[in-house]
Amino acid sequence: VILFASIHDVMAAEKSLRARGMWCDTVPTPRELSSDCGMAIELKAGDLPVLQDVGGDVLLGCRGVYRRSRNGFEKVQ
């Protein structure tokens, strides 16, 4: 799950990821990560290395990348 500073940044990241053929979804910001009322981006954990590679414009405004696990969320970046 990737948190962003603004809804605009969420939309920009979604567009960039889909343009690269990556699956992603917009989800309500998980309460465990932030009390923000907006949206975050969820993508497959297996795509994390690709995300590290493309970085740049996808992660503009990024406020943190987290891996969802049974025990909650683990900060990746």
Added chain:
Amino acid sequence: MVYLDHAATSYPKPAEVTRAVLDYLVTAGANPGRSGHTLSARAARIIFEAREAIARHLGADDSRQMIFTNNATTALNLALAGMLHSGGHVVTTSLEHNSVMRPLRHLRERRGVTVSVVRSDSDGRIDPEKIRAAITPRTRLVVVNHGSNVIGTVAPIPEIRQAVGAIPLLIDAAQTAGAVPINVARDAIDLLAFTGHKALLGPQGTGGLYIRPGLDLPPLTRGGTGSGSESDDQPAILPDLHESGTPNGPGIAGLGAGVRLLTVTGHDAVWRREQALLKRLWTGLREIGGLTLYGPDNQLGRLPVVSLRIGDQAPSATAHALDRRNDIKVRAGLHCAPEAHRSLGTFPAGTVRLAAGYMSTDADIDRAVAAIREIAQEARN
């Protein structure tokens, strides 16, 4: 019916625009991005795409710098209130609309801002050298009307940019965004206010402000943005800094559709069409006796906006006759720009304004010219 009041608002709107407004209301309609569900995401996506479209259309590299407002007036107020503080000086022109003149008067009276107004010549042209001459060490902003809503003249932005040097430049593009090719990055424009409902073909209640990256502009309003909700501090990032409260989603959806239509058509094609309409209108009107036409006697480089008077007939009487007898919609009076009329020598009665737009037809122009010929003949007899 012939509609020649496009300088006030464009009408009719293209089918793509009305369809986009309806689609938003029917298929999205939720609060954009605030709630995280799929409808909310859909609404946010539509607004994001509209922002990308307008940024591309106006030459902005990053659409975050494009702030949506309810109209050009709000955008101008945001820019002026944020840039001008006690002891500051601003240079502007006599062609400005009251959407600039009234906020400047307020800032002069309440904040002690000093204002220099550079007069246009009687044809509505601004000399960049006069702007340069009005600049003082305390000048914080230069405000220039890009296209006159009274007489259609277009200000030479590159020459003005060169004349003002590094001083921030605010362009009022209410009449020109969508009609005249604009590139904020190429022309080093710091701030550009636009409306969505005129040449950009969108619905009323839309507009915006481009803010150059790195320019520090405090917000005019503060409130909920759907971001940083845990804090009562206004988010410092764009566009959220300047976009508090629920936006005009349906309007922005329509604006996005209008901009995309213009982009597909092409800047140059739109400009050429508007020039052809102007030429047809001007050529037809100049043959009519007893008519005074304002502005330079050529058909190049102006918006298709023509101001005229029939003898000493009150402009309101001419406009009323055109409406009731010929079903032709035009606007009479001062057009919210009294200083422009002082420069033209048409204050306080004003003029009759015929303003064509991209959706106007040759037949519209011909009907208007014929009706004015008839009214002018009657006035002479």
